Amino acid sequence: MKKQKSGxxxxxxxxxxxxxxxxGDNTPIPFSNAGGQGGNVIRIYSSLPLTxxxxxxxxxxxxxxxxxxxxxxxxxxxxxNFTIDYQSLDDSNPTLGxxxxxxxxxxxxxxxxxxxxxxYIGTFNSGAAKIAIPITNxxxxxxxxxANEYSGLTHAAEGITAQGEPNIYYPGGGHSFFRVVTPxxxxxxxxxxxxxxxxxxxTAFVIDDSQLYGKGLADGFALAVKKVGVDxxxxxxxxxxxxxxxxxxxxxxxxxxxxxxxGGITSQQPGKLLKEIRTAGLKAPFMSGSGIVDDTFIRDxxxxxxxxxxxxxxxxxxxxxxxxxxxxxxxxxKYSDPEAFTIYAYESxxxxxxxxxxxxxxxxxxxxxxxxxxxxxDGVLGKWSFDSNGDISITDFKVMQVKSGKWTxxxxxxxxx
Numbered sequence: 001m002k003k004q005k006s007g008x009x010x011x012x013x014x015x016x017x018x019x020x021x022x023x024g025d026n027t028p029i030p031f032s033n034a035g036g037q038g039g040n041v042i043r044i045y046s047s048l049p050l051t052x053x054x055x056x057x058x059x060x061x062x063x064x065x066x067x068x069x070x071x072x073x074x075x076x077x078x079x080x081n082f083t084i085d086y087q088s089l090d091d092s093n094p095t096l097g098x099x100x101x102x103x104x105x106x107x108x109x110x111x112x113x114x115x116x117x118x119x120y121i122g123t124f125n126s127g128a129a130k131i132a133i134p135i136t137n138x139x140x141x142x143x144x145x146x147a148n149e150y151s152g153l154t155h156a157a158e159g160i161t162a163q164g165e166p167n168i169y170y171p172g173g174g175h176s177f178f179r180v181v182t183p184x185x186x187x188x189x190x191x192x193x194x195x196x197x198x199x200x201x202x203t204a205f206v207i208d209d210s211q212l213y214g215k216g217l218a219d220g221f222a223l224a225v226k227k228v229g230v231d232x233x234x235x236x237x238x239x240x241x242x243x244x245x246x247x248x249x250x251x252x253x254x255x256x257x258x259x260x261x262x263g264g265i266t267s268q269q270p271g272k273l274l275k276e277i278r279t280a281g282l283k284a285p286f287m288s289g290s291g292i293v294d295d296t297f298i299r300d301x302x303x304x305x306x307x308x309x310x311x312x313x314x315x316x317x318x319x320x321x322x323x324x325x326x327x328x329x330x331x332x333x334k335y336s337d338p339e340a341f342t343i344y345a346y347e348s349x350x351x352x353x354x355x356x357x358x359x360x361x362x363x364x365x366x367x368x369x370x371x372x373x374x375x376x377x378d379g380v381l382g383k384w385s386f387d388s389n390g391d392i393s394i395t396d397f398k399v400m401q402v403k404s405g406k407w408t409x410x411x412x413x414x415x416x417x
Contacts, residue, residue: 042362043085043114044352046345047107047122047132050090052097053267053296058124061146061345062088063335065121067327068349079357085116086349091128098267099125108132112139118367119144119352124341125265126150126213129177133169137176142368144352145179146344149187149290149313150216153177154389157185159223160216166389176368178390180347180381181313182397184213187289188220189415190397191261191311192228198399198411199285199309201259205234205252207273209264217289218263233257240268245276253280260284265291271300278304285309293340293400293407301402308402309410312340314381316398316409324380340407347379 046065048058069077069086077084089107093100104123111117112135120136120143123129129148136143152161153169154177170176195201204225208218215237222232233255236248252260260277262270270292277286287309298305314320317328320343327346331338354377355370375385385393399410 039116039362040082041085041116042079042082042118042356043087043116044119044121044349045087045089045107045111045114045117047089047091047104047111047120047128048124049092049099049128050088051092051094053300054092054098054124054265054294056296057294057339057341060331060336060339060342061124064331064338064342064346065349067331067334068346069353072350072353079353080360082356082362084353084356089122091123099123099128101128101131104128104131105135108135112136112141116362117141118356118362118364119371121146121345121348121352123148125211126153126216127211129153130169130212133177134171137170137172137174140172140176140364140368142352142355142364142371143177144348144371145177145181146348147181147290147341148179148213149181149184150212151183151185151220152212152216154179154183154391157183157220160185160188160219175372175388175390178351178371178374178386180344180351180384180392181290181341182394183391184216184220186395186415187217187311187313187397188222188224189227190395190413191221191287191289192224192230193416194309194311194399194411194413195225195230195259195287196228198413199259199287201230201257201285203231203233203255203257204259204261205236205255205257205284206232206261207236207238207248207263209262209268209270210237210239211264211268213291214262214264214268216263217291218261221261221263230259238264238268238273240264242269245273248273249276249280249282252277253282257284260286262286262288262292264288266294266297266300269300271297271302271305274301274308275304287311290340295339298402298405298407305402306405310400310407311397311413312400313344313397314394315396315412318409319412320380321382323378324382327380343380347381350379351377
């Protein structure tokens with residue numbers, strides 16, 4: 001943890017110098033807005049897309065965070081002498097039906113300018129995190145994500161991350177971003193193990209959705225399967241705005257792969273792409289990551305979604321510790337069936353609240369340091385720690401498959417090395 005803590009001390013030096021800035025145009029914010037304010041209200045903001053195809057997924061995440069706050073405070077909303085105020089922000093554009101760059105920047109800027117705000121929970125999309133991390137980092141505000149998997153947000157990874165990542169996201173000098181999901185460069189080798197051991201695929205065609213998460217996921221998968229002897233016979237990208245995929249499908253058909261892999265999210269039209277692939281007579285298994293594990297993908301793909309594989313961080317509900325299984329049971333009773341990232345939202349809020357309790361002061365840096373020092377946290381995901389990059393120590397993945405129109409647990413996988 002030495003590297004982590006030295007970085008945080010550097011942020012403290014910048015704070016003392018009064019050089020913090022809180023928004024994309026480098027407009028200075030007053031030292032008084034950098035945290036450590038008086039009063040007994042501590043505000044936690046979350047930023048997630050609450051319109052479009054990801055709406056249902058993220059509404060369950062907001063509800064999970066509310067439940068975590070109620071559970072941790074025995075429905076009082078208080079930790080010690082502090083009253084915890086949780087505010088949910090929407091980073092989507094209703095017209096676009098997905099997250100929006102300007103809205104995410106506005107949300108993060110609102111949070112850092114609020115003297116009562118100590119922590120920012122989000123984002124859902126890794127591209128949105130790329131916008132928010134520098135803003136919150138300059139203000140020494142911890143950011144905890146229940147969903148961002150792009151490796152370059154926290155560390156460099158061969159064949160996945162761009163030059164300068166992740167340091168370009170931390171202008172304040174130290175890491176301030178943490179995540180409770182496992183990054184792409186770990187998921188790739190885990191997926192490769194499943195492809196080789198279970199699917200027995202020898203060739204693959206890899207597609208991404210042109211977004212940060214999707215490209216990173218696809219790059220990580222392609223790199224990992226090549227290392228275990230799978231021939232990547234084609235690589236392509238879509239934008240989610242195409243009227244049809246005839247040209248791409250023709251290319252895939254020509255290559256005749258034994259597996260088609262998609263890195264991306266539901267709102268980028270993988271369901272539509274899959275329907276066209278099946279219409280063309282291609283029967284190769286279709287596989288993806290957690291970005292499509294939702295009801296919207298199944299609706300979009302229709303009967304062609306049957307048999308699709310996807311991987312999600314963690315273990316099946318039946319393999320969770322008792323407190324994790326209890327959360328699933330109570331969430332179903334109060335709200336609905338949880339989505340892929342619901343439990344991670346609950347865990348994110350829990351680790352934030354635990355760190356506020358540990359810090360026992362209304363100070364962004366103190367809370368950030370408490371989060372960075374999280375070790376052997378006994379949560380709903382099991383016992384885990386944050387490493388010096390802010391990544392979770394869990395490396396297990398569950399493989400899901402669409403059966404009878406529902407996402408169904410299939411098996412566990414993890415990197416072989």
